[in-house]
Amino acid sequence: MRYEEFVIEGRNAVLEALRSGKTVDKLFLLKGCQDGPILSIARQARKGDTLIQYVPRERLDQLSRTGKHQGVIAYAAAYEYSTVEDMLELAREKGEPPFLFLLDGIEDPHNLGAIIRTANLAGAHGVIIPKRRAAGLTAVVAKTSAGAINYTPVAKVTNLTAVMEELKKTGMWFVCADMGGDIMYDLDLTGPIGLVIGNEGEGVSRLVKERCDMIASIPMKGDIDSLNASVAAGVLAYEAVRQRLKK
Template sequence: MEENRTKTNENKIEGRNAVLEAFRSGKPVDKLYVLDGCQDGPVRTIIREARKHDTLIQFVEKERLSQLSETGHHQGVIAFTAAYEYSEVSDMLELARKKGEDPFLILLDNIEDPHNLGAIIRTANLAGAHGVIIPKRRAVGLTATVAKTSAGALNYTPVAKVTNLKKTMEDLKKEGLWFVCADMGGETMYDLNLTGPIGLVIGNEGEGVSRLVRETCDFIASIPMKGEIDSLNASVAAGVLAYEIVRQRLPK
């Protein structure tokens, strides 16, 4: 997949014209910072473009923009584009077909920490997953921090960004996939059959899997915990469940 993954040298864009051109050229913009209270025409146009592309918009004070700026000429807007290009979900299914394997996808429901996303992409690669799917809204994208934390895995593991995670799951069910999500109230993962075409759903670091996504899952898996605290970091939970899937897929 490396030939399909183009790394860019710079993922921070400053200034109104440059940011607007990024949107209009189709460059994937993950996050837009806008000076809070700025209402002039060019900025409103940029905000409209950002909403049209489902870009995460954050309104911030002037001091925050100054901290983010490297040029000193941000004009009230700074955009962060993806450090790597996104793939399509169809690319992941094709990759599984080429390898002669049942599809194994990891879906992330609003993961906001770039270190968690990078670590999960790294685990996905090592566990043989055919791709990672993330939502456009309320979630971190492929930032430089994600790329660094993935330790090179982004060169090989496709990542797709979708508008509606629930609809994507429903479409994948038509392709034969079934879904298991991680949640404390579920059945112990060792008692579940995790073989065949599968999507593993991991929830937000604080809130877990959202209700609509959880209701779309076929199974809910819980990870046995013996300590005094009751939750695992999202990337660790992804690793534990991914490798239970790996274990069950091994030839007997």
């Protein structure tokens, strides 16, 4: 599968995709265009969870594969999103304490795919990603996940911190990977837990970090000071796996 297959161009094609219930991650509309079909498309998109961006014609021309965008280009999800409740239900069915990954702004689709793959192999019940400033479920993500996307639920949420607060009410607690924390080997990573992995460049945002119960640092002996986001997710996840197996 190529990512191009999930780029939809043209007014009728985009409107039909939205009406059919297809998950559209991003919608690019011609800035300043107020005609009927464009307004209809924007209205339909607002009923879902689509991020709408109004951009100049030059930007649409750059994004277009066909040269016939008619002022409208949509990026549709390659796979359907799940819900956080589905993940908790999956944990209940398996008789396991919930084990979730929360990704705070992972923008590289290769990193997202690799993390979904790791989450699957580590036995996690799902991956939660935010709506804004983050990669969605594109075909690149699907390919990098090596098929894991078919088995591991991924939920896209408007507000990561609000979801964390709700999950805390169910007894979950959260640990984020960050340089300034306790060595991960000294922390208890068993029980109902959410692993929070931050953005490739800036790490975990302040608001999300404040809602974490623990901060885990990964010991590093080299000359540089950080791991790739997907590698950090794997290292922390497998310390949790080790501890959970011992229990």
